[in-house]
Amino acid sequence: MTAGPHQFVWYHTAPHKTTNWRYYITKQNWNPNKPLTRDQFELTPFCTVNGNGQAPAQRQTMNCNVPERTGYQVIYGVWEIADTSNSFYQAIDVDFGNGGNVTPDETPAVVSEWTKTLNGQIAGNNLNAGDKVIARFFDANGEVASMRTELTIASAEQGDANQWSYDLAQQINNAHGDVRVGVKDESGEINPVHGANSVFVKDGSQLKSVAISYEEQQADVSETIAVSNLQYSKIENGNATVTFHVNTHGDVNLEAHVMNHMGAEKGYVKQDMNNANQDVTMNLTDVTAGHHMLKYYATNKDGTMFAQDVLNLMLEEDSASGNTGSYDFTFPQNIGSYKAGTVVLQPKNGKTYQCKPFPYSGYCVQYSPTANQYEPGVGAHWKEAWILKN
Structure with missing residues (x-):
């Protein structure tokens, strides 16, 4: 292979x-x-x-x-x-071959600087002229708005899924030097292809995943939908609920998924809503603290999808459930106030950590996305600053 x-x-x-x-x-x-x-x-x-x-x-x-x-x-x-x-x-x-038995006269395999692959791909559906396709990038805290990249489909030819995926990959590569989109060849080079393109980042990047969404032109659709007031409970014994308000004009079918940061589905609902003005509740199972996404799609009775979106939510454990214990902040919120004894929840793994006493407590406030060596449970030297509680 x-x-x-x-x-x-x-x-x-x-x-x-x-x-x-x-x-x-x-x-x-x-x-x-x-x-x-x-x-x-x-x-x-x-x-x-x-x-x-x-x-x-x-x-x-x-x-x-x-x-x-x-x-x-x-x-x-x-x-x-x-x-x-x-x-x-x-x-x-x-x-894959070249399994380590390299003789002295063989050329070693090229090691690319782009060592990590994000979850998700630049790929999707066929689109029409005037539609817009959007690449959205996420780290552990949710969407990184500065990385969002949009492409408006200029022609029927560009609307082919294999073509726009190539064009969007090119656009991302030109706009953002900290990612590389395409397929990696045997020399370590990454170039876009007419088809599904992966997103590569360098070791140490905080990016975790990429998702594709669309804004499609709908000439003859009279139905509308508005989703608002997204709320969600804290996690108790691996379960949580998500509630949002839906207002529709016309006969609309709503389909919604809640996915965790790795793309695994944790909740699903599909519901017909005719001129509705109501709350929708989703039950989530087997969830852990951290970033999740609510993805919803709306179609009319003819099966035409006329609306979709991705909404971010950051689930937290209920301290009373006993899964994580109580904590003062979700890392890195209010990081400037961390001191000896401060307890934080690490959303990347759902665990809690306590800042060590002086003189190590000074490390607890040393963090940035590009210098995270003391980040609890994640950084290379986190044990110098933190004690794992749960």
Whole structure:
């Protein structure tokens, strides 16, 4: 196998409604002589394909960009279904070659500076002239507004999904030097392709994922929808609720998903709303503290999607539930006030940390997205500043 685009095929023996398919790969330096465990795989899937709560075809083919590796590796596929609490798994052995037995006269493999791949891809649907496609980037605290990149479709030809994904990748590369969009070749170069493009960042980048949204021209749609007043509870025993107000004009079908930061679905609702003015509540299960996204879509009775959006929410543990214990702040909120004994919740892992006594407490306030060595539970030297509480 080589790094880059590959097709993965699933043969589904039962038509379960699907949340998503996710693909993980072993770490470059994993030990194949030890029993295979979760710790030997990368934490973040290199590819996630949303199922949108629909039943898949019996034979389902999907395209994913496989990250750069050498030698023997394992790819682990997860089919997460929506209509039961189960998931199905498949593991495949792959060999990238150049597995470490390099003789002195062989040329070592090129090591790219773009070492990390964000969750999500620059890919999507066919669009029409006048539509707009938007790439939105997220770190652990939510969307990074300065990274948002928009492309207005100028023609029917550019509306082809393979064409606009190439054009948008080019535009992102020209506008933002801290990401590189495309497919990585054997020399480590990353260039856009006419198809699904991955987003690469350098080691130390705070970016975690990318998502695509659309603003589509709808000439003959009279229906409207307005979503407002997004509220959400704190997490108790892995459960939470999300509530938002919906106002519709006409006969509208609303479909909404809540996804965690890695793209796993945690809540789903689909509801017909005819001239509605009401609250909608979603129950979330198996959630942990941190950034989540509410993605909603609105279609009319003809099946035309006329509205969609992505709303950010930052879930926190209820201190009374006993999962995290009480804390003073969610890191890095109010960081200038941290002192010895201050307890913070780290939204990236849902754990709480206490600032060490003097003289180490001075490290607790030393943080920026590009210099996070003392960030609790995450930074390279976090133990010099913090004590893990829960």
